[in-house]
Amino acid sequence: MFLGGSGAMALGGLTTPAFAEQLRKERKQVLFVWLDGGMSQLESWDPKPNTPFGGPFRSIATSVPGIHISELLPNCARAMKHLAIVRNISTQDNSHSAGVERIQRGDPKNRGVVYPYFGSAVAKLVGPGDSGLPPYVWVKPMSGGFMYKDAGFLGPKYGALALGDGKPPENLLRPTDVTSDDDRERNELRKLADSRYAANRRPDTTEANSYAFEMAAQLQKRIELFDVSKLPAKDKERYGSHDLGRHLLLARRLLEEGVTFVKVTSYGWDTHGDHFNGAANLHPKFDKPFAAIIEDLAERSMLDNVLVIAIAEFGRTPRINGHLGRDHWPEAWSACMAGRGIKRGVVAGKTNANGTEVAGEPVDIGGLFHTWYEALGIHGDKVRYHNNGQPLPIAHEDMHAVKEVLA
Amino acid sequence: MKPPVLRGKPIVPPSQISRIRFSPCGKQLAAASHDATIKRWDVTGTEPKELPSFSGHNGYVASLAFHPDKQRLFTCDTWGRLTGWNYLNGKVIWDVPTAHDGWLRAIALSPSGDTVATCGRDGFVRFWNATTGKKAGEISLGVDLFAMAYHPEGKSLVVGDLFGNICEIALAKNTVERTIPVKAFHLLDRIQDVGGVRGLLFDAKAETLFASGAQPKSGGFVQAFPLMQAIDWKTSKPGASWKAPTDNEGFIHDVGLHPDGYLYAVTSGQPGNGSLLFWKPGEAQPLFRTNIPNCHSVDLHPDGKYLAVACTNANSSGNGRAKGKEYPSNYSPILFWNMGSNPAGARFSWSKSRFRSGVEWDWSLTRGVRLA
Numbered sequence: 001m002f003l004g005g006s007g008a009m010a011l012g013g014l015t016t017p018a019f020a021e022q023l024r025k026e027r028k029q030v031l032f033v034w035l036d037g038g039m040s041q042l043e044s045w046d047p048k049p050n051t052p053f054g055g056p057f058r059s060i061a062t063s064v065p066g067i068h069i070s071e072l073l074p075n076c077a078r079a080m081k082h083l084a085i086v087r088n089i090s091t092q093d094n095s096h097s098a099g100v101e102r103i104q105r106g107d108p109k110n111r112g113v114v115y116p117y118f119g120s121a122v123a124k125l126v127g128p129g130d131s132g133l134p135p136y137v138w139v140k141p142m143s144g145g146f147m148y149k150d151a152g153f154l155g156p157k158y159g160a161l162a163l164g165d166g167k168p169p170e171n172l173l174r175p176t177d178v179t180s181d182d183d184r185e186r187n188e189l190r191k192l193a194d195s196r197y198a199a200n201r202r203p204d205t206t207e208a209n210s211y212a213f214e215m216a217a218q219l220q221k222r223i224e225l226f227d228v229s230k231l232p233a234k235d236k237e238r239y240g241s242h243d244l245g246r247h248l249l250l251a252r253r254l255l256e257e258g259v260t261f262v263k264v265t266s267y268g269w270d271t272h273g274d275h276f277n278g279a280a281n282l283h284p285k286f287d288k289p290f291a292a293i294i295e296d297l298a299e300r301s302m303l304d305n306v307l308v309i310a311i312a313e314f315g316r317t318p319r320i321n322g323h324l325g326r327d328h329w330p331e332a333w334s335a336c337m338a339g340r341g342i343k344r345g346v347v348a349g350k351t352n353a354n355g356t357e358v359a360g361e362p363v364d365i366g367g368l369f370h371t372w373y374e375a376l377g378i379h380g381d382k383v384r385y386h387n388n389g390q391p392l393p394i395a396h397e398d399m400h401a402v403k404e405v406l407a
Numbered sequence: 408m409k410p411p412v413l414r415g416k417p418i419v420p421p422s423q424i425s426r427i428r429f430s431p432c433g434k435q436l437a438a439a440s441h442d443a444t445i446k447r448w449d450v451t452g453t454e455p456k457e458l459p460s461f462s463g464h465n466g467y468v469a470s471l472a473f474h475p476d477k478q479r480l481f482t483c484d485t486w487g488r489l490t491g492w493n494y495l496n497g498k499v500i501w502d503v504p505t506a507h508d509g510w511l512r513a514i515a516l517s518p519s520g521d522t523v524a525t526c527g528r529d530g531f532v533r534f535w536n537a538t539t540g541k542k543a544g545e546i547s548l549g550v551d552l553f554a555m556a557y558h559p560e561g562k563s564l565v566v567g568d569l570f571g572n573i574c575e576i577a578l579a580k581n582t583v584e585r586t587i588p589v590k591a592f593h594l595l596d597r598i599q600d601v602g603g604v605r606g607l608l609f610d611a612k613a614e615t616l617f618a619s620g621a622q623p624k625s626g627g628f629v630q631a632f633p634l635m636q637a638i639d640w641k642t643s644k645p646g647a648s649w650k651a652p653t654d655n656e657g658f659i660h661d662v663g664l665h666p667d668g669y670l671y672a673v674t675s676g677q678p679g680n681g682s683l684l685f686w687k688p689g690e691a692q693p694l695f696r697t698n699i700p701n702c703h704s705v706d707l708h709p710d711g712k713y714l715a716v717a718c719t720n721a722n723s724s725g726n727g728r729a730k731g732k733e734y735p736s737n738y739s740p741i742l743f744w745n746m747g748s749n750p751a752g753a754r755f756s757w758s759k760s761r762f763r764s765g766v767e768w769d770w771s772l773t774r775g776v777r778l779a
Contacts (some may be wrong), residue, residue, distance in 0.1 A: 037627060052422075052442065052736055054466075055466070055467075056467040056469070056485030056486075056510060056545035057466065057485065058466065058486050058509065071509060094726040095726070146468035243597065243598050244598055266597075266598065268596060268599050268627050269600060270627040270628065271627055271628075271629075272627065272628045272629075272677075272724070273630075273631075273657065273676070273680075274601070274657070275629070277601075277603070278599055278601070278626060278627070278629065280510070281529060281569070281600045282598065282599050288450075317725075317726070317727075317728075317737060318734070319736060319737060320423065320441070320737060321701075321723045321724035321735065321737065322675060322678040322679065322680075322681070322700055322701030322723035323629070323676060323678050323701060323724070324675070325628075325678075325724070326630070327724055327725055327727075329726070329727065331728055354734075356728075358442035384665060404418035
């Protein structure tokens with residue numbers, strides 16, 4: 001199974017510094033920030049102050065003349081010169097359970113297969129690069145593990161390595177009472193057992209099992225990545241001490257080390273009640289570290305390589321319910337992106353005056369998937385998956401990229 | 408003893424309401440509205456008669472306070488504007504467009520009537536000359552501030568914040584004299600700080616401070632138990648408290664002190680949930696309680712004979728939209744309740760009523776039910 005598209009070169013030990021720098025420049029990476037539950041577009045990227053559903057907050061000017069965003073995102077307003085906002089997203093599902101899957105799998109036409117999450121797709125289409133690290137790393141609150149279901153028909157190998165609370169998987173390091181020779185012998189024995197086990201089973205399953213061990217071995221060599229004590233205090237302050245801040249700071253380190261796809265999830269955005277106080281508290285905790293990582297990536301010239309996306313499963317209703325909350329709203333919402341292949345300082349699409357409908361042509365998630373693939377140099381009209389002989393488009397074939405945000 | 412009963416027809420303004428207050432002369436009812444206006448009604452007749460609204464604010468009108476001189480009204484909004492009005496002729500006395508940076512959450516009038524205090528999301532408490540609107544001082548507390556009350560002696564002001572702290576500001580020194588933490592009012596859920604001290608009120612003798620809000624159970628949906636907590640003013644020690652039995656009921660959104668010594672309050676929680684209740688401090692259960700959906704403000708008329716409650720229409724929530732239909736907005740019906748004679752000594756349960764939407768009301772469904 002596979003495709004045309006890019007192939008990653010292994011660095012091995014044969015590179016010159018100049019060649020390594022060239023390879024670094026050619027990296028294709030993604031930072032995918034998932035605000036689980038749904039961030040309100042009206043209190044972020046598409047404010048409608050002083051309108052019936054506009055809520056209590058003001059809009060503020062940004063570093064790009066003519067573009068205004070919510071006062072709750074002052075740091076993003078400063079970073080707007082690097083950002084692109086899509087304000088005309090209209091998707092199909094207003095429930096979390098289905099919406100999360102549909103958005104992260106791109107909601108393609110139903111062909112009887114489970115499409116991969118965007119992270120798994122990029123892990124497959126772009127490859128692991130030269131980092132020696134897993135290609136799809138998910139930094140999330142709570143528990144971690146290997147999330148094979150993300151990979152869909154690509155097979156478990158392309159699942160996500162989830163770092164619970166940004167920590168390395170438990171029991172990663174070799175116990176001190178096991179020598180390296182003993183460890184090597186044990187692994188040889190494990191591989192032998194694996195090969196016997198695999199002989200009469202589907203290769204996907206056994207490959208994933210072996211892959212998990214390989215990943216653990218890779219991470220053992222890079223355990224310093226998780227040592228936050230070595231990070232400058234100024235960076236910790238800039239990103240914040242809460243989960244989202246710490247996890248975005250770890251994401252920066254993982255991207256610097258060459259991980260192809262880093263997903264950072266923040267939970268708790270489903271503000272059905274006391275929404276405006278919730279937004280007043282939550283949105284700044286996104287604003288500060290998100291703007292910080294954008295500016296850090298820009299300063300390191302990494303925005304040329306890293307596609308950055310901030311999105312959720314939907315936005316939030318214009319109508320304000322009796323609990324002073326906003327409910328689920330897939331009809332007309334926004335996402336933000338930046339970096340590789342993306343124009344800087346632009347807004348695409350718009351909603352009507354009260355934010356209740358898209359004004360003009362809406363963009364569904366399939367269109368965003370085309371946009372992101374195009375930004376990564378992967379062209380949906382040329383690249384196909386081949387699933388056991390079944391050719392499959394990488395994104396909904398009736399949809400197209402949002403040209404206004406493509407560089 | 409008779410329970411309070413609904414009186415007359417409700418007012419049905421076309422927008423949602425943050426705060427309602429009767430004028431001290433008893434002739435007007437004013438409502439701080441989400442459409443950036445202050446709506447007003449003449450309540451001298453048998454039915455409220457709408458008066459011209461006051462405009463000039465932005466965002467939401469967050470709160471309002473009448474001056475006891477029976478002429479002035481002070482209003483504030485979520486964009487930071489503070490305005491003084493002559494509510495008799497509708498003229499602006501003074502106007503401070505940027506009294507705070509953003510959400511100005513609360514207004515308190517000094518007992519002398521000379522000073523208007525304000526607090527907001529910007530973490531500042533500011534003082535304004537009530538006659539001229541000129542700034543008379545400020546103090547930064549550095550955190551999101553929700554509620555305020557002057558001590559009746561006028562020497563200090565208490566301010567409640569997002570984290571459940573109540574600060575006493577000594578006005579002569581302009582310093583924080585003490586901080587009373589009531590941690591039940593705050594929860595850190597994932598990365599969201601939830602809750603806060605939403606209301607502050609002294610009793611008539613100025614011996615007890617009442618803090619109100621909720622004990623949050625979660626962020627996001629904000630499941631929360633409405634909570635009122637008495638605090639001994641002299642010792643800062645917690646006294647009597649009342650907490651709603653379920654976490655669907657959200658916050659105490661507004662509270663007042665009845666001359667008979669009990670508190671009247673309203674709650675709003677998950678859409679459709681809310682109540683009007685009377686609580687006598689020290690009692691385990693409210694004297695009276697009735698379901699009214701999502702109440703955000705309550706005020707007792709100066710004659711003490713009736714009170715007004717701003718609630719929310721039914722069916723106020725819902726994901727997505729109904730295709731092909733006009734997108735609905737919500738609004739805040741204002742109900743009037745005749746007060747019975749002294750409710751102390753009798754108890755009422757809350758009814759299992761449902762509240763119907765629109766202007767056709769089934770009054771029997773909203774009446775309190777007396778316990779056997």
